[in-house]
Amino acid sequence: MSSNSNLTNMRRLVxxxxxxxxxxxxxxxxxxAELQQYCLQNATKDALLVGVPTGxxxxxxxxxxxxx
Amino acid sequence: xxxxxxxxxxxxTLKTQIETARKAVNDTTMEAASSGVAPAPRIxxxxxxxLKGHTAKIYALYWALDNKLMVSGSxxxxxxxxxxxxxxxxxxxxxxxxxxxxxxxxxxAGLVASGGLDxxxxxxxxxxxxxxxxxxxxxxxxxxxxxxxxxETSILTASGDQTCGLxxxxxxxxxxxxxxxxxxxxxxxxxxxxxxxxxxACDSQAKLWDIRDGQCKQSFIGHTGDINAISYMPNGxxxxxxxxxxxxxxxxxxxxxxxxxxxxxxxxxxxxxxSLSLSGRLLFAGYDDFNCNIWDSLKGEKIGVLSGHDNxxxxxxxxxxxxxxxxxxxxxxxxxxN
Numbered sequence: 001m002s003s004n005s006n007l008t009n010m011r012r013l014v015x016x017x018x019x020x021x022x023x024x025x026x027x028x029x030x031x032x033a034e035l036q037q038y039c040l041q042n043a044t045k046d047a048l049l050v051g052v053p054t055g056x057x058x059x060x061x062x063x064x065x066x067x068x
Numbered sequence: 069x070x071x072x073x074x075x076x077x078x079x080x081t082l083k084t085q086i087e088t089a090r091k092a093v094n095d096t097t098m099e100a101a102s103s104g105v106a107p108a109p110r111i112x113x114x115x116x117x118x119l120k121g122h123t124a125k126i127y128a129l130y131w132a133l134d135n136k137l138m139v140s141g142s143x144x145x146x147x148x149x150x151x152x153x154x155x156x157x158x159x160x161x162x163x164x165x166x167x168x169x170x171x172x173x174x175x176x177a178g179l180v181a182s183g184g185l186d187x188x189x190x191x192x193x194x195x196x197x198x199x200x201x202x203x204x205x206x207x208x209x210x211x212x213x214x215x216x217x218x219x220e221t222s223i224l225t226a227s228g229d230q231t232c233g234l235x236x237x238x239x240x241x242x243x244x245x246x247x248x249x250x251x252x253x254x255x256x257x258x259x260x261x262x263x264x265x266x267x268x269a270c271d272s273q274a275k276l277w278d279i280r281d282g283q284c285k286q287s288f289i290g291h292t293g294d295i296n297a298i299s300y301m302p303n304g305x306x307x308x309x310x311x312x313x314x315x316x317x318x319x320x321x322x323x324x325x326x327x328x329x330x331x332x333x334x335x336x337x338x339x340x341x342x343s344l345s346l347s348g349r350l351l352f353a354g355y356d357d358f359n360c361n362i363w364d365s366l367k368g369e370k371i372g373v374l375s376g377h378d379n380x381x382x383x384x385x386x387x388x389x390x391x392x393x394x395x396x397x398x399x400x401x402x403x404x405x406n
Contacts, residue, residue, distance in 0.1 A: 003072075006072060007071060007072055007075075010072055010075040010076065010079070011075060013075075013079055014075050014078050014079050014082065016248065016284065017078075017079055017082035017083065017086070018082060019283070019284075019285070020082075020086060020284075020285070020286055020287060021082050021085050021086050021089070023285070023286055023324050025089060025090065025092075025093045025322065025323055025324045026093065026322040026323055027093045027095050027323065028093060028094050028095055028096055028097070028098070028101070028320065028323045028325070028327055029095050029096045029101055030322075030323075031305065031306065031320040031322055031323045031327065032096065032098050032101035032102065032320075032327065033101065034303065034305065035098075035301065035303055035305065035306055035320070035348070035366070036101070036102060036105055036366055038301075038302065038303040038347070038348065039303075039347045039348050039349045039365070039366055040105070040347075041347075042302070042346060042347035042348070043347050043349060045346055045347065045390070046345050046346040046347035046349060046350070046390055047345075047346070047389075047390050047391045047392075047406065048111065048113065048345040048346070048350055048386070048390060048391075048392070048393060048406060049108065049109070049111070049345055049346075049347060049349055049350055050109075051111075052391065052406055057116075057391075057406065058136075058153045058391065059116035059117060059152070059153065059391075059392055059404055059406055060116055060406075
């Protein structure tokens with residue numbers, strides 16, 4: 001019956017909202033600070049950010065190569 | 069008041085409560101908090117490889133954990149496995165259904181999964197001499213838009229039937245269903261510990277789920293259009309989504325809200341795909357307008373463009389060693405950049 005399913009859906013919705021409302025939240029400033037720290041700490045390992053020396057770039061032939 | 073009215077009232081109260089709680093911790097923006105961070109260098113990656121082999125639009129790509137093999141799926145009805153270092157084809161898997169929307173490798177790269185408009189996720193073993201179909205996961209009532217392996221025996225799917233599913237590959241059966249979205253599920257990403265995952269859907273919401281009990285833990289609002297792509301930031305506490313509303317957004321899971329919006333000055337093209345560099349600083353986003361924009365994820369500034377495709381960029385990917393970014397396009401080519 002559509003009125004029963006409306007009720008069931010509503011009960012589910014309220015239960016879901018109760019769960020989502022109970023989440024513990026941290027401040028955006030704290031989240032931002034931790035994210036920044038992570039990005040900056042790992043920057044030197046990030047090849048796309050800092051570049052890859054030609055010799056160690058698997059997608060690039062090294063300039064000086066020994067020919068057969 | 070009948071029970072229905074009581075419940076409706078409670079629902080409204082809870083929604084307001086959530087909004088208030090989010091505002092209470094919204095003490096700054098990511099942009100403002102990053103004002104002291106030095107700008108990321110303006111990078112101009114070069115196209116190092118153009119992989120030609122598909123004869124129709126490419127819809128999906130996925131890197132293997134060896135950082136060398138990459139699989140692509142096209143509506144020419146084939147999955148192509150590439151040795152990207154050598155720039156050559158390593159394997160070819162013909163599909164029963166040409167309408168592919170997603171491809172992925174298992175951790176060993178011995179299995180590939182594909183899914184699409186046939187409403188199935190097909191698992192093929194490519195470790196032998198000839199590709200062999202191992203499983204056809206049948207159970208979704210809509211297209212399979214995304215699939216991600218947890219292991220050699222477990223896979224997660226996102227479907228146009230508005231659900232996500234967790235499948236046991238040994239039995240071929242669904243172990244868990246994830247029900248809460250009210251629009252087609254388009255994309256998923258797994259947390260590193262595999263206890264949770266995030267999904268994006270055509271209801272404009274992203275959701276965080278508990279894998280074992282199927283519970284939706286948090287819902288993230290902000291987008292005003294279908295969410296086509298989703299990816300965790302490498303610190304595991306935030307994620308970025310890309311949408312038909314022409315924006316990308318960063319959501320922090322512990323702050324439980326949107327913390328950044330990446331929008332072009334003239335937003336006219338929807339976002340089809342996104343990838344994050346190893347540190348998370350660089351955000352590569354594929355758009356309907358044939359380009360791939362490069363964003364500084366912390367400062368929200370556009371710092372570069374990858375142009376070279378003659379049609380929509382439908383998929384992007386960065387291998388686990390962060391050594392390059394690959395793009396796949398409706399022009400039937402894949403490109404590798406660094």
